[in-house]
Amino acid sequence: MNDKISTVTFKIEDVYISKTSDDASSQNSEDKDEECKKVIYPEEISSDFDTDLDIIPPQKEQKTNAETCIHIYKTSCSNLGNYPPQQKIIDTLDKPMMSLSSRSLGPTPIRPLCLALTENLKVETLNLDGVDLQEEGCKYVSEMLLENSSICRLNISKNGLGPIAAKYLSIAIMQSRFLQQLNLSDNKFEFEAALSLSRAIAKNDRICNIDLSKNEFCSRSGNVLGSAIAENKKLEKLNLSWNEIRGKGAVAVFKGIMVNTCLKSIDLSWNGINWKAAEILSMALSKNTTLQVLNIGNNPITTTGAMDLVEAAETKTSALKLLDLTDVPVLSETTLLAFVINRQRPFQFVHGDVVHTPDVLGQRFVLQATAMQRLLAYMKRLGIRPVELLRGFDKNVQFDITRDEFIKRLKKCGVHLFKFEMDALADSIAMHGNINYKKLVDAVKEEIYGERRLKIKERQKIKKIKEHHKRILDLNLPTEVVSTDDEELTIVTKQHGGTQIKKLPSIASTSYHSILSSASKISLTNHGDQISTGRGKKAKGISYSAPLGGTVEQTKKRKKKRRIKKQPAVKSWMSKVAV
Structure with a gap:
């Protein structure tokens, strides 16, 4: 080295050497910067420079998450049966949504996809609608959901899944940490599948939206689903349309809605729910404080059921914002009541045609007060007895007045009766053309007893309905949907x-x-x-065609044989003579 001074600088991260000299001071600053960024590898470093620093070689480029998943997918396709990889899957492994709708992949080719999605961090929505999963493919999807940490929306509708697939899904629903929306519509789930899914729904604390529409649950499955709705503390949206949940199953679902504290939207359309079930649902709505959207359209609930539901939405504790009664006829009074609710708070009412007369089915008749009932109401309001009423009419204290005097006094007292009603009342209690005290007292007493009998009959009817609903809810309704026992x-x-x-x-x-x-x-x-x-x-086992809560008793009806009593032999007088 002559009089020139040279310096060497090592940067461990980028491994470069910058050279500066006194002779290079005349160059431009830009040329110096470019010269400083030149990379010098160990073999290019001159031996003239002595240094104790370790030179780090350049690191290899790491693969991205999408490239890793593509490599896993291609390798799995070749190892598990030499299946040709699908370009649609390769292109969407690095996107937030993967849709494979109606591709008919089958259960075996779906396994490489599940292995690739196990390590994937990009896909958030997975649509496997109509891919022919079957039970084996559903097993692979459930295993993937337990390991994946990005998928939060899953659609596996139209796959013809059965009870075994429902058991796999129930495990995924209970143990998955990130799944929030699940679409299981248009499958072949029946009572056994409903029993497995209800256990998972009852203990679920992550999924907010479940679609179970267009299955084959029927009325039996409503018992376990209603129990699951009552126990769930996270579910906000539930779709149970097109399942034929009616009768006792619908009552169980309504009771679950009544005690649920988190459900905000439920769809019960196309289930065959009639006006009697709509009355029970109205009672549940009047006690629920969280439900905001109720879709119960395309059901034969008639104008009476529609009025009951709108009246339930009018209660102060109700939070209902949308009541969908598509294709259900309503009365003009029902629409008027919905308009009044809308003026008080946000409320939308969707309905069918507006009719002027109520439907015959489900129509409730209100008995109009008779003339005697109006007279009793007048006496109760004034706090008088029949004898006192007659004394006011009979100034001579004869306890017997004419028919015309009785009608005249009723008009002066202010009893709201029409002329024909007064005439009919006078004719009913008149005796020999005059009205007697005893006849009036007997008529009043009979009317009072009739009211009491009517109230007792109504109470018995209500009690009978409550017992009927209780038997429905107690029939095959598990007290514990999921047991805590490990074995x-x-x-x-x-x-x-x-x-x-x-x-x-x-x-x-x-x-x-x-x-x-x-x-x-x-x-x-x-x-x-x-x-x-x-x-x-x-x-023996429960029969659902037998009376509620009863058992099947196979008894043979034996025909009663007509027994003829043998009369004792009596000897006639001819036999005595012969002897």
């Missing part, structure tokens, strides 16, 4: 004649491989169930 699941069902106990494998401890093997052994139907009664006897 086995115990379902206790209270019956009218005893208690029914079922033991199934616990969902938390059940593996995916054991579900298929145990599915054939577990039967959730009621044909082979035994009910232990209080006396230790075993009765």
